[in-house]
Amino acid sequence: MKTKILALAAGLMTATALASVPAHADVKIGLLGGISGPIAAMAPAMIDAAQLAVQQVNEQGGIGEGEKLVGVVGDSACNPQNGTDAATKAVNIEGVVGMVGPHCSGAVLAAAGSVTIPAGVTMITPSGTSPEISNLEDNGTVFRTVPSDDFQGRALARTLKEQGYGKVAVAYLNNDYGTGLANAFKAEYVDELGGEITGFAAHEEGKASYRSNLAELASGGADTLVIFDYGDGTGLTILRQALENGFFEKFVGGDGMKSDAVIRELGAENLENFVSSSPVGEKSESLDLFNEAFKAMGQDPDAIFATTSYDAAFMMALALEKAGGKKEGVADAMMEISSGEGEPIRPGEWQKAKELIAAGTQIDYKGAAGDHNFDERRRSGHLRPMEGRRRRLRSHHRNGISFFVRRAFLRKPAARKGRRFSCGGRAG
Numbered sequence: 001m002k003t004k005i006l007a008l009a010a011g012l013m014t015a016t017a018l019a020s021v022p023a024h025a026d027v028k029i030g031l032l033g034g035i036s037g038p039i040a041a042m043a044p045a046m047i048d049a050a051q052l053a054v055q056q057v058n059e060q061g062g063i064g065e066g067e068k069l070v071g072v073v074g075d076s077a078c079n080p081q082n083g084t085d086a087a088t089k090a091v092n093i094e095g096v097v098g099m100v101g102p103h104c105s106g107a108v109l110a111a112a113g114s115v116t117i118p119a120g121v122t123m124i125t126p127s128g129t130s131p132e133i134s135n136l137e138d139n140g141t142v143f144r145t146v147p148s149d150d151f152q153g154r155a156l157a158r159t160l161k162e163q164g165y166g167k168v169a170v171a172y173l174n175n176d177y178g179t180g181l182a183n184a185f186k187a188e189y190v191d192e193l194g195g196e197i198t199g200f201a202a203h204e205e206g207k208a209s210y211r212s213n214l215a216e217l218a219s220g221g222a223d224t225l226v227i228f229d230y231g232d233g234t235g236l237t238i239l240r241q242a243l244e245n246g247f248f249e250k251f252v253g254g255d256g257m258k259s260d261a262v263i264r265e266l267g268a269e270n271l272e273n274f275v276s277s278s279p280v281g282e283k284s285e286s287l288d289l290f291n292e293a294f295k296a297m298g299q300d301p302d303a304i305f306a307t308t309s310y311d312a313a314f315m316m317a318l319a320l321e322k323a324g325g326k327k328e329g330v331a332d333a334m335m336e337i338s339s340g341e342g343e344p345i346r347p348g349e350w351q352k353a354k355e356l357i358a359a360g361t362q363i364d365y366k367g368a369a370g371d372h373n374f375d376e377r378r379r380s381g382h383l384r385p386m387e388g389r390r391r392r393l394r395s396h397h398r399n400g401i402s403f404f405v406r407r408a409f410l411r412k413p414a415a416r417k418g419r420r421f422s423c424g425g426r427a428g
Contacts, residue, residue, distance in 0.1 A: 027063045027325045029054075029316055030090035031071040032101035032111070034078035038205070038233025039103060041261045045303035046126060047073060050100050052293060053313035053347075060350040064325045069317055076102035076111065078230070083107025087115035097327040098316045099123040100309070105130030105149075105176040112142050122330040124316055126308035129255070130176040131184070141331045145308040145315070145372055147279050149177070152254060153184025154192075156226075156277045160252065161193045165224055169199035169217040169248070171210075171238055172228035178202070181228045181254050198222040205234045211241055218247040226252045231259030231276075239274070240266060249273060258304050281307055281369035289347045290368035307369035314347060315365055315372065322357050338365040340373045 031050050033043040054071045062068050072094045074086035083102045090096045099116050101123075102108050108128035116123045117138050124143040125133070131150045136142050160168070168189070172182035179202065189195040198220025203213050217225065225248040229235030235257050242248055243266065253262075253276035263271065281287060290310055291301040299306070316330075318337040323329035337345075342362030345353045356363050365372065 025067060026070045027067045027320060028070045028072050028094055028096045029313070029320070030074060030087065030094070030096040030099040030101065031313070032074045032076045032083065032086050032090065032099065032103070032107070034103045034107070035073075035075040037078035037082075037104075038230035038235075039078050039256070039259075041232045041259050042304055043103060045299060045306050046103060046309040048297065048299050049294060049303075049306040049309040050126075050313035052297060052299075053310050053317060056293070056314075056348050057317045057350050061354055063317065063320055067325055069320075071100075071313070072096055074101075076104065076107040078102075078104035078107060078233075080106045080110035083111040084114045087111035091115055091119050091121055097121065097325070098320055098330055100312045100316055101125055103127045103305070105133060105180070108133055108142075109136070109176055112136055112138060117141055121327050122316070122319065122334060124312045124334070126312040127305045130180040132176055132180060139331075143312075143331075143334055143374060145312045145367070145369060146305070149181040149254075150184045152277065152279060153181045153186075154188035156252070156254065157185050157188035157193060157195070159277070160224075160226075161189065161195055165195075165250075165252075167196045167198050167220070167222040168224040168226050168252070169220060169222040170197055170201070170226045170228070171213065171217060172202055173230070173234060174202040174204055177256065178228045185226065185228070196222075203229075203234065203238070207234070207237075209241065210234075210238050211245060214238065214242050214245065214247045223248060224250040224252060227257055228254045229256055231257040231262040236262060236265060243270060251275075253277070255279065255304065278304055281367070284366070284370070286346045286366045287368050293348055307367070310347065311365075311367035311369050311372060314350075315367070317350070318345070318353055318357075318363070318365060321354060335374055337363055338367075338372045338374065340364060340371065 031047055033047050034040060035043050051071055054069050057069045072090055074090050076083040076086045087099065090099065099121055102111055102125060105128045108125045109132060112123055122141045124145065126145050128144055129146055129149040129152065131148045133142065133144060134148060170182055170185065172178035186197060186200060190197055199217035199222065201213060201217060203210060225242055227235050227238055229238060239251060239262065251274040255278035258276040258278050290307060294301045294306065315334060315338060319330045319333040322333035322337060342364035343356055345363045345365045347368050353363055
């Protein structure tokens with residue numbers, strides 16, 4: 001009996017001792033993306049790239065004294081209301097201390113203005129490209145790892161002029177993304193380069209038919225349609241109906257149209273005269289490290305915005321480490337961990353970064369998408385060229401940023417005017 005009592009007492013003492021050791025709390029960050037909606041085909045690779053960064057952090061010591069970094073995934077659905085709702089849940093229910101995303105500009109502007117800025121939570125978007133993001137009264141808490149559409153629109157305009165494009169018509173989605181990109185393109189193509197835009201019209205999302213819009217745009221005599229929309233949504237419908245009715249001979253898309261859904265739905269044989277543009281980073285050791293790690297996950301490192309998504313999440317982790325895992329100080333830390341000065345940190349080098357931060361040594365993150373030395377408006381301004389899986393047609397540089405216009409995997413000539421277009425996809 002005495003032996004049993006002693007054993008019980010020893011067990012209780014052990015349990016008490018274990019209970020007195022404080023458990024490490026998780027450090028949560030939001031990963032908000034367009035899981036549903038017009039960029040649904042793009043979002044999984046972007047979320048997975050961000051989760052790769054989270055995985056590497058946890059495998060190499062976590063945040064602070066071993067706290068686990070957790071990526072809380074939310075669906076912003078690429079629209080302002082869902083973006084606000086997802087951000088509200090992440091901040092108020094999940095208790096995130098940083099936000100990676102949303103992916104679409106309208107969702108970024110809404111979620112930042114209504115949720116993260118008032119809450120003092122730092123946000124970094126890997127693909128929100130509207131120029132309006134730079135104009136937010138954000139108290140220095142909103143960042144992005146991708147350039148503004150003001151750069152992309154102007155770079156695309158210069159590319160088209162150099163390649164001999166003449167009269168063009170422009171169809172753009174009536175949201176923050178489409179409007180910003182279209183206006184930047186128009187300012188460069190017409191005002192700076194003397195090009196001619198014969199039709200320039202916004203359209204609303206989700207209509208069954210855009211044939212009347214296309215007929216009006218084609219009436220000006222342009223043989224090229226420039227589409228600023230999403231290849232998983234309305235942009236796909238517009239491109240399909242333009243091909244079906246022979247309204248235009250050539251087609252150009254912005255980064256939102258760079259979607260495998262376009263090729264899958266319409267068929268590469270019908271897209272010989274379709275090109276799209278997107279911002280990309282330079283070939284570098286950092287890019288090689290990311291490519292190797294992402295391929296090991298069974299993922300495609302050439303997926304659009306995969307590199308900027310990884311960089312956004314890894315930089316959020318670095319800023320949190322420097323800020324002690326608390327939301328206060330993350331914005332200032334974000335500026336410090338990628339300033340162009342300090343010991344270089346490349347993708348996956350979390351343990352090295354932790355040791356340097358603990359020692360008070362300045363670090364400088366060298367991203368998979370390029371250097372992200374933020375300006376006073378928290379914009380990344382140092383993306384450079386990168387070799388891609390698809391054939392490079394032309395690149396343009398501005399302030400260290402490069403945009404490549406790429407053609408899809410193509411085999412046969414596209415349908416011409418007067419010739420019926422057909423594909424195996426759903427009717428538009």
